[in-house]
Amino acid sequence: MKNIKICVIGLGYIGLPTSAMFATHGCQVIGVDVNEKVVVALNRGEITIEEPYLDIMVQAAVRSGHLKAYTEPQEADAFIIAVPTPITEDKKADMSCVISAAEMIVPYLRKGNIVILESTSPVGTTEDLLVPILEKSGLKIGEELYVGHSPERVLPGKILWELVNNNRIVGGINQQSAEKIRDLYKIFVNGEIYLTTASTAEMCKTMENTYRDVNIALANELAKICEKVGINVWEVINLCNKHPRVNLHQPGPGVGGHCLAVDPWFIVEKTPDLAKIIALSRETNDSMPQHVLAKIDDILKDIEGIKKVTILGITYKPNIDDIRESPIIKLIELLDERIDYEISVYDPYMKAHKYQAKDIVTASENSDLIVLAVNHDDFNNLPLQDMSRVMRNKNFFDTRNFCNRHDIENKGFKYFLLGEGQK
Ligand code: SAJ
DSSP, X not given: OTTOEEEEEOOSTTHHHHHHHHHHTTOEEEEEOSOHHHHHHHHTTOOSSOXXXXXXXXXXXXXXXXXXXXXXXXXXXXXXXXXXXXBOTTSOBOOHHHHHHHHHHGXXXXXXXXXXXXXXXXXXXXXXXXXXXXGGGOOOBTTTEEEEEOOOXXXXXXXXXXXXXXXXXXXXXXXXXXXXXXXXXXXXXXSOEEEEEHHHHHHHHHHHHHHHHHHHHHHHHHHHHHHHHTOBHHHHHHHHTTSTTOOOOOOOSOOOSSSTTTHHHHHHHHOTTTOHHHHHHHHHHHTHHHHXXXXXXXXXXXXXXXXXXXXXXXXXXXTSOOOTTOHHHHHHHHHHTXXXXXXXXXXXXXXXXXXXXXXXXXXXXXXXEEEEOSOOGGGGGOOHHHHHHHOSSOXXXXXXXXSOHHHHHHTTOEEEETTBOOO
C-alpha cells in the first residue's frame, strides 16, 4: 500500500498537508495546483500558507523525493480533489473548481483507480456532479473506478495533529469504494474511520460546521440580549456551562473562515423552506460586525469631528494568518464607508493590510479607541502604558472577553466589553 501513487488536486489548506502526510508515510505524491507560484514554491520545499510545523513536514516530503508539484495531473493509483468550494454573492455553492478538477483528471483515470472528493460540498455532489464527469473515462463507476467523499475535519492551527488523530468519515458511492478509500487513509489516520454513503458523508460535514455556527449564533443573540437587560453575557455563559448538559459557545464580533460562514448555506441552498434556524443563524452571525460598529458609535458619540479607531487583529480567528470571511475585515469595510472615522490596524500575522501600522504603539497614536478584535496570544501583554501615552482618548473595547479589565482600567482606560450592558 505504501508504494502507492497519489495525485492530489489543490494544494491549499487541506490538499497541501494531506499531500505532505501521505508523502512522509512513504507514498509517491503528485501535488497539482493551477497556481504556478504554489507549484514553484513547493518544489523548493517552501509553503505559501502558515500552519504550525507544516513547513518542516513539506521540506521533509520534498527533499525525500516523495512529494513533487505540477500544474497538470499524472496517472496515479488514487486521486484526491481538495479544491475550494466558496459561496457566490447569492449564497450558492460555487462548484466550478470541483468541476474543473474532475475534468482535469478524466484523461488520466485507469481501471482500479480511486477518486476521492475532499472538498466540502452540498449533499448529492459526489453522485450527481462528480460521477457523471468521471463516467467520461469510460470506466464502470464503483466496479472499475472507486469513488467517494471523505471530508476533512481539521482545525486550522492544529491541522497536522488533527489530520492524524481525528475520526474520519468515508462515504462511498458503493461499499467497495468506501472500503478502498478507508484503506488509503489508514496509511496515516490513527482515529476511527467510519464508512457510509457519499451523500451521508456530505451532509455530516456540512452539519458539523452548521452545528457550531448555530450555537455561536445563539451566543451572539444572548450577548445582544444581555447588553439590553444590563448583565454580563460571559458570566451567564460561564455559569450556564456548569450545568452537565449545557455548552453555550462564545459570542464575538462575528464568524469567519471558509467553513462555518459558508457550509450552512449549502444546506439552505438544497432545502430553503426547511433550513430556517440555519439561515437565521447565519444572518445573526453576519450581523455582528454591524453590531460592533453600533457599539463603537455609542462609545465615541461625544467626540466631535473625525474619530480614530485602532483595531487589534484582523484574521478570522486567533494565532493564524487567514483572513477569509473575517468579520473584522467586514467591520473595517463598514468603518471605511463612514467619513467620521479614521482607522489603524495592527495584526502580528498580517503585514500587507492597507491600514497596518508597524507596531501596536504606532497604531495607537492619536487614537480614540482600541478595539480588541482578535484574541491572538501576542495580545496577552499589550504595552498599555505606551499605548495610553500616545492616545487622544483612552477607550478600550474588548470584543472577546480576552483582556484583564483591571489592568486596562489601572492604566487609565475606560473599558467596554461586548455582551455587557450598563443598567
Ligand atoms: N467562533 C466564535 N465563537 C465560538 C467559536 C468560534 O465566534 O465559540 C468563531 C471564530 O472566531 C471564527 C469562527 O467562529 O471566526 C470559526 O472558527 P472555528 O475555530 O470554530 O472553526 P474553523 O472554521 O477554523 O474550523 C471549522 C472546524 N469545525 C468544527 O469545529 C465543527 C474544523 O473542525 C473543520 O475542519 C473546519 O471548520 C473545516 O475545514 O470545515
